Amino acid sequence: MSAEHYFSADPKGVERRRYVNVSAAGRQFRLVASSGVFSADRLDPGTAVLLRKAPLPTTPGTYLDLGCGYGPIATALAAAGGGLVHAVDVNARALDLVRENAAAHSLADHVIASTPEEVPDSTTFDQIWSNPPIRVGKAVVHELMDTWLPRLAEGGVAWLVVAKFLGADSLQEWLIERGWDVERHASQKGYRVFAVRRPEEEDAA
Numbered sequence: 060m061s062a063e064h065y066f067s068a069d070p071k072g073v074e075r076r077r078y079v080n081v082s083a084a085g086r087q088f089r090l091v092a093s094s095g096v097f098s099a100d101r102l103d104p105g106t107a108v109l110l111r112k113a114p115l116p117t118t119p120g121t122y123l124d125l126g127c128g129y130g131p132i133a134t135a136l137a138a139a140g141g142g143l144v145h146a147v148d149v150n151a152r153a154l155d156l157v158r159e160n161a162a163a164h165s166l167a168d169h170v171i172a173s174t175p176e177e178v179p180d181s182t183t184f185d186q187i188w189s190n191p192p193i194r195v196g197k198a199v200v201h202e203l204m205d206t207w208l209p210r211l212a213e214g215g216v217a218w219l220v221v222a223k224f225l226g227a228d229s230l231q232e233w234l235i236e237r238g239w240d241v242e243r244h245a246s247q248k249g250y251r252v253f254a255v256r257r258p259e260e261e262d263a264a
């Protein structure tokens with residue numbers, strides 16, 4: 060991408076649109092993406108591994124797609140589980156695309172696209188799904204984890220995908236140090252998929 064990063068709040072460049080095919084929840088989605096958002100030319104391989112390896116919910120709930128981009132994960136979650144997906148990003152162009160993609164697949168009632176600040180403080184999530192913005196740096200990613208993981212509802216799980224070469228294993232260690240139970244659920248094509256839960260819930264099970 061040019062000098063501007065995909066995580067700009069308000070990308071200024073000309074919006075060059077393209078379509079990305081996403082296969083998830085037993086369906087094919089043709090999603091619109093655009094310059095100025097993350098991986099607009101193809102489904103990110105890490106996101107593809109996450110959608111392939113982690114079990115999409117099959118019942119309605121309240122879900123968070125943290126760092127949603129143009130919305131491949133949010134769309135899959137809404138189609139699979141129903142309920143309500145909060146698709147959160149700092150990039151305004153990405154949020155517009157998420158809304159457009161949800162509407163195009165008759166999922167608009169199931170997806171709320173918003174900036175992090177717009178999510179009501181009282182909202183908790185049955186599941187959090189994220190291909191987190193590792194490239195913004197460790198400090199920001201740690202802050203994101205500290206902000207959103209405590210908002211998992213009782214019995215909730217966070218599904219994260221991180222590239223090994225971008226520090227998946229050190230993020231896992233850091234999360235464990237912070238008191239989370241982290242299962243390495245899958246490993247494929249250089250990506251790790253983690254399931255993050257509160258440890259006491261596992262003990263109680």
Ligand SMILES: C[S@@+](CC[C@H](N)C(=O)[O-])C[C@H]1O[C@@H](n2cnc3c(N)ncnc32)[C@H](O)[C@@H]1O
Pocket residue numbers: 065066067097098103106125126127128129130131132147148149150153175190191192193195203
């Ligand atoms: C690795 S991309 C994943 C995008 C999308 N989920 C996908 O799979 O194509 C990470 C996303 O996190 C967003 N992001 C960066 N900082 C953020 C923050 N503080 N809060 C929420 N999202 C953020 C970026 O704009 C980017 O869209």
